[in-house]
Amino acid sequence: MPSPEVRAQIIRFCARRERSQREVLDKIRELQAPTQWLEELQQEGWWNQERFAKAYAFDHWNLHHWGKEKISHGLRAAGVDSRLRQQVLNNLPHEEYLQKLKRLMQRKQQSYAQDITEELRQKSRSHFARKGYSWDDILDAEKGLTYGEEF
Numbered sequence: 001m002p003s004p005e006v007r008a009q010i011i012r013f014c015a016r017r018e019r020s021q022r023e024v025l026d027k028i029r030e031l032q033a034p035t036q037w038l039e040e041l042q043q044e045g046w047w048n049q050e051r052f053a054k055a056y057a058f059d060h061w062n063l064h065h066w067g068k069e070k071i072s073h074g075l076r077a078a079g080v081d082s083r084l085r086q087q088v089l090n091n092l093p094h095e096e097y098l099q100k101l102k103r104l105m106q107r108k109q110q111s112y113a114q115d116i117t118e119e120l121r122q123k124s125r126s127h128f129a130r131k132g133y134s135w136d137d138i139l140d141a142e143k144g145l146t147y148g149e150e151f
Contacts, residue, residue, distance in 0.1 A: 073132070
């Protein structure tokens with residue numbers, strides 16, 4: 001039977017930041033604690049999959065400037081089911097999402113020391129596609145951007 005210190009260690013692990021079910025279960029197994037603790041810790045409020053998914057999506061969108069597609073891949077890798085992933089991504093405000101993308105695109109274009117060419121436009125689009133933004137969102141955000149010429 002694991003000691004109370006092991007349980008306290010797992011609780012500290014959960015208290016540091018929001019954790020996914022997979023992370024908590026991995027920690028429980030690493031410390032060779034009973035897997036029934038997973039449910040007990042959830043009932044006590046030490047971890048919650050929905051809370052984790054919301055925090056992950058918001059932080060990666062707001063702090064790391066990831067798009068919905070990359071956030072979805074990250075949530076899937078963390079073991080979040082597709083229904084919850086879709087729900088969380090739908091809660092990101094679409095207009096704000098596009099405005100942030102537009103600001104990021106302006107900043108990216110201003111970093112170029114030369115006139116905006118079609119090659120640089122493609123390079124910029126590819127950059128944001130790698131950040132997880134869909135082509136539709138990228139093209140929508142491009143509308144109305146000007147840098148000496150219509151972007």
